[in-house]
Amino acid sequence: MSQKRSEPEMAPCYHHSYLLLCSLWVFCPSILAQTAEFNLPLKAVNLGNWLVTEGWMMPSRFDGLNGQLLDGTQVQFKSTKVGKFLSAENGGGATLVANRDQASGWETFRLWRISDKKFNLRVFNKQFVGLQGQGTTVVAVSSNPSASETFDIIRKPDNPNRVRFQASNGMFFQAKSLTEVTADYTGGSSWDDNDPSIFEMNIVGGLQGEYQITNGYGPSAAPKLLRDHWNNYITEQDFEFMAANSLTAVRIPVGWWIAYDPAPPAPFVGGSLNALDNAFTWAGKHGMKVIVDLHAAPGSQNGQFHSASRDGFLEWGDSHIEETVKVIDFLAARYGNHPALVAIELMNEPQAPGVTYKDLTKYYQLGYEAVRSHTSNAYVIMSNRLAADSQELLQFVRGLSRVVIDLHYYNLFDPMFQQWSLQQNIDYIYNERASDLSNVTPANGSLSFVGEWTSALAFDGATKEDSGKFAKAQQDVYGRATFGWAYWSYRCKDDTWNLKRMIQDGLIKI
Numbered sequence: 001m002s003q004k005r006s007e008p009e010m011a012p013c014y015h016h017s018y019l020l021l022c023s024l025w026v027f028c029p030s031i032l033a034q035t036a037e038f039n040l041p042l043k044a045v046n047l048g049n050w051l052v053t054e055g056w057m058m059p060s061r062f063d064g065l066n067g068q069l070l071d072g073t074q075v076q077f078k079s080t081k082v083g084k085f086l087s088a089e090n091g092g093g094a095t096l097v098a099n100r101d102q103a104s105g106w107e108t109f110r111l112w113r114i115s116d117k118k119f120n121l122r123v124f125n126k127q128f129v130g131l132q133g134q135g136t137t138v139v140a141v142s143s144n145p146s147a148s149e150t151f152d153i154i155r156k157p158d159n160p161n162r163v164r165f166q167a168s169n170g171m172f173f174q175a176k177s178l179t180e181v182t183a184d185y186t187g188g189s190s191w192d193d194n195d196p197s198i199f200e201m202n203i204v205g206g207l208q209g210e211y212q213i214t215n216g217y218g219p220s221a222a223p224k225l226l227r228d229h230w231n232n233y234i235t236e237q238d239f240e241f242m243a244a245n246s247l248t249a250v251r252i253p254v255g256w257w258i259a260y261d262p263a264p265p266a267p268f269v270g271g272s273l274n275a276l277d278n279a280f281t282w283a284g285k286h287g288m289k290v291i292v293d294l295h296a297a298p299g300s301q302n303g304q305f306h307s308a309s310r311d312g313f314l315e316w317g318d319s320h321i322e323e324t325v326k327v328i329d330f331l332a333a334r335y336g337n338h339p340a341l342v343a344i345e346l347m348n349e350p351q352a353p354g355v356t357y358k359d360l361t362k363y364y365q366l367g368y369e370a371v372r373s374h375t376s377n378a379y380v381i382m383s384n385r386l387a388a389d390s391q392e393l394l395q396f397v398r399g400l401s402r403v404v405i406d407l408h409y410y411n412l413f414d415p416m417f418q419q420w421s422l423q424q425n426i427d428y429i430y431n432e433r434a435s436d437l438s439n440v441t442p443a444n445g446s447l448s449f450v451g452e453w454t455s456a457l458a459f460d461g462a463t464k465e466d467s468g469k470f471a472k473a474q475q476d477v478y479g480r481a482t483f484g485w486a487y488w489s490y491r492c493k494d495d496t497w498n499l500k501r502m503i504q505d506g507l508i509k510i
Contacts, residue, residue, distance in 0.1 A: 010330055011261045011273060038289050038342060042484030043510055044249035045242060045499050046452060047279070049489065050234050051272045052253045052295045054306050055208025057492045061229065062208055064221070067160065069119065069153065070212040072311040073111045074205035076103040077163070079175035080193040086181065088140040092125030096138045099178035108204060110311040112145065113215055117152050120145040122311055131167060136184040138173060155201075156191050164188065164197045172197040207312060209305030210255055210296065215267035223269045230275040233491065238500075239282040242490070245503050246510040249288055249342060251451060251486040252279055253295030255308050256323070259330040268308075280340050289342035291381065291486070292331050293451075298323045302351035302386065314354035321363045329370040336375035343379035343404060343483075344371050345451070352388040360385065361396050368400060379404050379483070381449060390440050397446045404483045405440055408452040409433055409474070417458040422466045425457060426473045434477045447483035454488050455508065456496040467496040468507030475510075 049057040069075075077086040085100040085107045100107050105124045112120035112128075121129040123140045130149035132139045142149055151173075152166040165173040167183035174185035174196035185197045192198070206212075214222045242250065254276060255268070262270035276292070283290045296308035299315035309315075316324075328346060335341045346367040350360055368380050382397065383406040384390055390407055397403045411417045411425050420428070441448040455471035478485040492498040495505075502508040 009263075010259050010326065011334075038248070040447070040483060041479065041481055042249040042289065042291075042342070042449075042486070043247055044251050044289075044291065044484060044486035045247055045490045046251045046253065046293075046486050046488045047234055047490050048253060049491070050252070051230065051258070051275060052255050052306060052308065053208070053210040053213050055213070057489065057494075057497070058233075059208075059493065061213060061225070062216075064225075065213075065216045068116060068216060069111055069113065070206060070208075070216045071111060071113045072205075072207035072209075072212060072305075072309065073203060074108050074312070075111065076107050076202045076204060077109070077199040078103075078202070079196070080162075080198045080200060081196045082175045082178060084175070084178060086175075086199065088123035088125075088127075088129070090125075092123040092127035092140045094139065094141070095132075096129065096140060096181040097179050098175035098181055103202070103204075110313070112311060114150060117154070118150055119153055120149050121151065122313075126313060131169065131183055136167075136169070136171070136182045138167075138181045138183055154188075159191075161201045161203070162191060163199055163201045165199075173199075175199075205312070207305040207309060210308040211267065211310045212305070214269055215310075219266070222267065223271070226269045227271045230271060234275075234279070236278075236282045236285075238490065239279075239286045239288060241500065243286040243288055247288070249291060249484070249486070250279065250283065250490075251291040251293050251345070252276065253293045253306075253348065254331075255296035256294065256298045256327045257296075257308075259327040280335060280338055284338070284340040288340065290335075290338075290340050291343045291345060292335060292341070293345040293348055293381075294324070294327060294331075295348040297347050298327075301347055301355055302349050303354070304349075304351075307348070314351055316350070316355060318359050318362070321359065321366065324363060325366045325370050328367045329373070332371045332374040332378070336371070336378060341375075341378050343381050345381035345383060345406060346371075348383055348451075349408065350383060350385045352385040355385060357385070357388075357392065361393075364393075364396070368403070376401075378402070379447070381406050381451070381483075383408075383451065384440075390436055394440065394442065394446065400446075404447045404449045406449045406451040407437065407440060409450055409478070410452070410454060410456075411470075412454075412456060412458045418460075420459060422457070422459075422462070422469065425459075425470055429470075429473045429477050433474075434480070437477065437481060441480070441482055448481040449483035450478040450481050450485040452488040453478060453485060454497050455502060456494065464495055464502070464505065464507055468502065471502070471508045 085103045109121040127140045128145045128149040156162040172185040257264035257268040261273035299320045300307045300309035301316040303314035381404040455467035
């Protein structure tokens, strides 16, 4: 993120001079009970929405925030007086105007929530709306928000999408003309259309991830909410179920803040590290393996809610590499010699072109070395970039030991899948997916891993039985991945994304 913060301390065990003894003490029971033997390819499942929030998978977690404006909410504002939309000229770096008939990127603002009423507004080119100098002209020029970039959004009680902005000088925004927006209106009692400080707010997007749930509930409520979730969403009984149904591993998404547990930087909540410790104990007890997946990197590597983005912008890059490597080093130091560990995934779904090949491979090399400084046995998984050539990492990983390339296959996020029948979707798996997987599975070298896939289908009228047949085809093909596969996800409100329910209903057999 662009906003500066004081440097937090890594979890205490990271700096312990007797780290191995610390790890042995934490995990002694499972170390005594388990050996390091396992067979490839793995048949795994993702424990999604456990330690990294994905709101769509369990929307009820956000029920207490209904109607509130959260971080990353995308909003547009239309002046009721001039009848035009607010716009950041040139997408940022200049003044705000109120002269647009239609709203698009330059007319869309992303919120940073300071409290339930105070916000920063970020524009298309990532600057923040604020006051120019000590004056009243409204501009979008600052790359870091301060008091002059912080506004109260005052919502009409009986129509919350009718709003006015109160600036740090105590006065209100007004659209004086089509080309002049200032913070010098002293009214504020009328909600009439002819009041120049009134704007109609249109919400056009939002995020429901870890940042939104923690900053939304705040430090008084978020800790209990998240810790209750961590303690109940996944339990030892789930590991018993998975092992009994022939699953051999779990892929556990974690966020970068886990390395700073028990006191991660605000707004994140401590306690996920203890939950991950429990998962290792349960996996060891029930003969399963663990893949620790850095799902959310500092700054967000894809701008998605599932990487804990604050506002939907991809920020991860060269300046974040050092901190990200420290997180990997922490995870490898803590779990590298645990017999249940099978792999550490350095990053989930970096997005091209925002994440460049140069930055990614620089990070992957350093992350690989960090893992290897603690263990020579654990595999190191490197995720392909989204929207990039699936073979682009093959040359880079040559000469590295026990390296896995991760691919994610969903027949969902392209309109063609919505138009296809079940059989066409199945044929695509046996043909295109099989060919792509073969191309990233060299005879001698890195292993291949389908780290995410699901039985969900995109076409209207698809039944759970259709999804069961679709899953069988994917198991047939993805079983050829030399490291294995991992279904997304173990639990979810939607049945076809919920492997536990699909197994219980007899529609998927491992």
